[in-house]
Amino acid sequence: MNFELTILGSSSAIPTSERYPTAQVLNVLERFFLIDCGEGTQIQLRRLKINFAKISHICISHLHGDHYYGLIGFISTRNLLGINNDLHIYAHSELKNLLQPQIDYLKADLQFKIIFHPLNFRKPELIFSDNRAEILSFPLKHSVPVCGFLFREKAQLPHMRKEKIAEYQIPLRQIQTIKEGAGFTTESGAVIPHSELTTPAAPPRSYAFCTDTAYFEPAAEIIRGVDLLYHEATFLDEMAGWAAQTYHSTARQAAEMARNAQAKKLLIGHFSTRYKELQPFLDEARQIFPDTELASDGARFRISR
Amino acid sequence: MNFELTILGSSSAIPTSERYPTAQVLNVLERFFLIDCGEGTQIQLRRLKINFAKISHICISHLHGDHYYGLIGFISTRNLLGINNDLHIYAHSELKNLLQPQIDYLKADLQFKIIFHPLNFRKPELIFSDNRAEILSFPLKHSVPVCGFLFREKAQLPHMRKEKIAEYQIPLRQIQTIKEGAGFTTESGAVIPHSELTTPAAPPRSYAFCTDTAYFEPAAEIIRGVDLLYHEATFLDEMAGWAAQTYHSTARQAAEMARNAQAKKLLIGHFSTRYKELQPFLDEARQIFPDTELASDGARFRISR
Numbered sequence: 001m002n003f004e005l006t007i008l009g010s011s012s013a014i015p016t017s018e019r020y021p022t023a024q025v026l027n028v029l030e031r032f033f034l035i036d037c038g039e040g041t042q043i044q045l046r047r048l049k050i051n052f053a054k055i056s057h058i059c060i061s062h063l064h065g066d067h068y069y070g071l072i073g074f075i076s077t078r079n080l081l082g083i084n085n086d087l088h089i090y091a092h093s094e095l096k097n098l099l100q101p102q103i104d105y106l107k108a109d110l111q112f113k114i115i116f117h118p119l120n121f122r123k124p125e126l127i128f129s130d131n132r133a134e135i136l137s138f139p140l141k142h143s144v145p146v147c148g149f150l151f152r153e154k155a156q157l158p159h160m161r162k163e164k165i166a167e168y169q170i171p172l173r174q175i176q177t178i179k180e181g182a183g184f185t186t187e188s189g190a191v192i193p194h195s196e197l198t199t200p201a202a203p204p205r206s207y208a209f210c211t212d213t214a215y216f217e218p219a220a221e222i223i224r225g226v227d228l229l230y231h232e233a234t235f236l237d238e239m240a241g242w243a244a245q246t247y248h249s250t251a252r253q254a255a256e257m258a259r260n261a262q263a264k265k266l267l268i269g270h271f272s273t274r275y276k277e278l279q280p281f282l283d284e285a286r287q288i289f290p291d292t293e294l295a296s297d298g299a300r301f302r303i304s305r
Numbered sequence: 306m307n308f309e310l311t312i313l314g315s316s317s318a319i320p321t322s323e324r325y326p327t328a329q330v331l332n333v334l335e336r337f338f339l340i341d342c343g344e345g346t347q348i349q350l351r352r353l354k355i356n357f358a359k360i361s362h363i364c365i366s367h368l369h370g371d372h373y374y375g376l377i378g379f380i381s382t383r384n385l386l387g388i389n390n391d392l393h394i395y396a397h398s399e400l401k402n403l404l405q406p407q408i409d410y411l412k413a414d415l416q417f418k419i420i421f422h423p424l425n426f427r428k429p430e431l432i433f434s435d436n437r438a439e440i441l442s443f444p445l446k447h448s449v450p451v452c453g454f455l456f457r458e459k460a461q462l463p464h465m466r467k468e469k470i471a472e473y474q475i476p477l478r479q480i481q482t483i484k485e486g487a488g489f490t491t492e493s494g495a496v497i498p499h500s501e502l503t504t505p506a507a508p509p510r511s512y513a514f515c516t517d518t519a520y521f522e523p524a525a526e527i528i529r530g531v532d533l534l535y536h537e538a539t540f541l542d543e544m545a546g547w548a549a550q551t552y553h554s555t556a557r558q559a560a561e562m563a564r565n566a567q568a569k570k571l572l573i574g575h576f577s578t579r580y581k582e583l584q585p586f587l588d589e590a591r592q593i594f595p596d597t598e599l600a601s602d603g604a605r606f607r608i609s610r
Contacts, residue, residue, distance in 0.1 A: 014382050017352040021378075039378040040345045047322040063410065065381045073326075073344040076370045077319050098410060101403045105368065 001029045003153060003205040004302045005228065008044035010269040010295040012234050013066045015039070019297055021066035022270060024230070025050055026151055026207055028133040034058040034074075035149060035209050041070035042077050048298060053083045057128060059135065060091035061211060062146035068095065072102050075114065084111040090127050090137065092145055093118035121145035124222055130154075138222045140213035142247040148210040150223055156201035164197045202305035208263070211270050214244060215253035220261040227303045229263040230295065232270035233281055251281040255288035269295030306334045308458060308510040309607045310533065313349035315574040315600040317539050318371045320344070324602055326371035327575060329535070330355055331456055331512055333438040339363040339379075340454060340514050346375035347382050353603060358388045362433060364440065365396035366516060367451035373400065377407050380419065389416040395432050395442065397450055398423035426450035429527055435459075443527045445518035447552040453515040455528055461506035469502045507610035513568070516575050519549060520558035525566040532608045534568040535600065537575035538586055556586040560593035574600030 004027045009020030021038025025045070032054040034041070045052060055078075060068050068091070075087065089095065096116040103114060117127060124138040132154055137147040157179040164170070170184055178184055184192045208223040210216075211232035223229060234248035243250050249257075251268055258266035266289050271278060278294055285292040293301070309332045314325030326343025330350070337359040339346070350357060360383075365373050373396070380392065394400065401421045408419065422432060429443040437459055442452040462484040469475070475489055483489055489497045513528040515521075516537035528534060539553035548555050554562075556573055563571035571594050576583060583599055590597040598606070 014385055015348045015351060017348075020348065039375065040348055043320045043322075043325065043345055046320060065378060065407075065411075069378045069381070070344065073370060073374045076374070080319055094410075098406045101406065102370075105399075105403060106370075 002027045007295045007299045009038045012270045012272050014273045036067040037070040038066045039069040042074045052078045057088045059149050062144050063092050086113045088115050090117045119147045141216040142212045151207045153204040155204045158198035158200050205303045214247045223261045225262050227264045229258050230267045231257050233268035234270050234272050251284040255285035258289040266292040267295050307332045312600045312604045314343045317575045317577050319578045341372040342375040343371045344374040347379045357383045362393045364454050367449050368397050391418045393420050395422045424452045446521040447517045456512045458509040460509045463503035463505050510608045519552045520554055528566045530567050532569045534563050535572045536562050538573035539575050539577050556589040560590040563594040571597040572600050
């Protein structure tokens with residue numbers, strides 16, 4: 001079952017001819033989460049043949065336009081395509097006011113409800129949970145309130161060992177309770193422990209999204225051990241002063257976050273348009289965290305079990 | 306001097322992987338007019354290397370999202386690029402209200418004024434005029450109020466015939482008044498008529514933009530003799546009934562408008578995404594109006610003098 005990230009846009013505030021503003025889709029077991037929604041998101045979704053109907057949850061990190069100007073177009077097209085399941089948007093409470101006149105203008109024709117869930121910018125908060133995945137939002141540090149997001153696959157129950165079912169003639173009706181942690185008592189009264197009857201499920205996979213932000217130490221604890229970390233790297237280390245002033249990160253700082261959080265893999269993006277060549281970002285980050293990749297529009301990153 | 310149209314987007318309401326929603330740029334003697342501004346307009350402008358600083362006037366035909374959702378991103382990027390000349394937007398008066406919360410959110414940082422000019426949807430109106438060009442708006446017929454736009458180069462003064470300047474020894478200071486229509490009186494008192502001293506300037510060039518609209522007869526009179534007509538052709542004639550119900554046009558109707566208005570050339574666009582092949586649009590239109598072309602993103606159409 002898939003756990004796969006698709007980059008729709010990887011530019012910073014100003015799009016380029018190669019890069020759209022920030023937007024990503026995370027597929028968690030065929031549930032698709034849209035993460036930020038810069039202008040052109042709906043165009044990229046169509047190019048990459050991602051089904052609009054599968055997207056019912058959108059996380060918006062903060063209210064700079066390059067992270068949400070594509071929302072109204074996505075909403076409008078989702079409606080024109082005849083999709084009618086509710087749409088949940090997790091964002092700063094102000095987003096509703098920013099979009100309200102445009103949503104009202106559509107309203108007579110709108111076939112689904114839009115439910116705004118305000119983010120908490122003071123502390124981490126579980127914002128979504130179902131049987132497949134959960135999402136934790138957590139504060140980062142920018143010129144306006146911003147949240148990162150940690151997506152975690154739900155832990156799966158352990159697998160029954162088939163040979164043990166045969167060996168002890170375990171009835172079907174007891175399988176679920178054993179998976180949930182029970183042992184099995186044989187007819188002779190012997191108790192076979194849970195651990196002998198099962199093999200552990202694969203560890204749940206996780207993805208963390210951190211943009212726009214200065215290097216922000218407290219995030220490392222929250223995302224510790226994450227399988228894939230996307231961290232903005234707007235500048236190179238030579239512009240660390242300007243990065244600090246604008247509450248952005250350098251490639252070096254993104255790599256330091258990955259190292260300190262013991263992430264398994266790092267993906268950097270949100271490059272300033274002043275850079276024509278991106279290899280220096282990769283070189284700078286890999287000196288500190290070797291398993292780093294550059295985000296690029298259309299690229300997919302799969303996390304295997 | 307240029308009179309050139311560039312297509313930024315040629316899709317109808319839903320963008321495709323090949324076509325952005327409606328947006329065009331008309332270059333009239335290096336003054337650039339943006340006509341409609343669907344989502345992704347700023348991305349197309351950057352791809353096509355059109356200077357944001359040259360765009361200070363935007364005409365928005367109507368308030369369906371595929372014709373204006375790119376405005377806020379254009380405004381934001383124009384600001385980030387440090388451009389500070391005023392921006393004039395000609396649109397339905399309601400547009401201001403739709404964008405106001407997002408503009409207010411930018412306002413502290415906004416370096417230019419945005420001036421909204423409400424369109425008149427009841428009768429034709431001159432909405433812009435300077436020494437190079439003028440724009441006439443005129444009502445069309447859609448499910449919401451919509452205007453077409455007629456762009457006309459200003460008539461130029463006639464050219465002086467150099468051999469006549471020499472022959473009659475016309476002083477430099479009289480050239481301008483002769484160009485403006487006067488004759489020249491020689492020292493002997495003979496009056497040389499204006500017509501002998503000058504050759505007429507090339508006729509002013511013109512461009513008309515008509516979307517979204519059903520076939521609307523009164524427009525033909527307004528745009529009569531236009532050099533280039535862009536007319537929407539959302540459907541083929543086989544869907545004429547549905548076109549009428551949704552206040553759109555067929556390729557055949559677009560061609561009929563071009564013929565009836567005695568346009569010199571026709572450009573059709575705003576194709577419904579249901580059509581994978583566009584050749585039938587061209588075939589249908591050319592049966593009635595042979596000099597027809599299909600709009601496609603990035604295409605340029607130059608009108609020579």
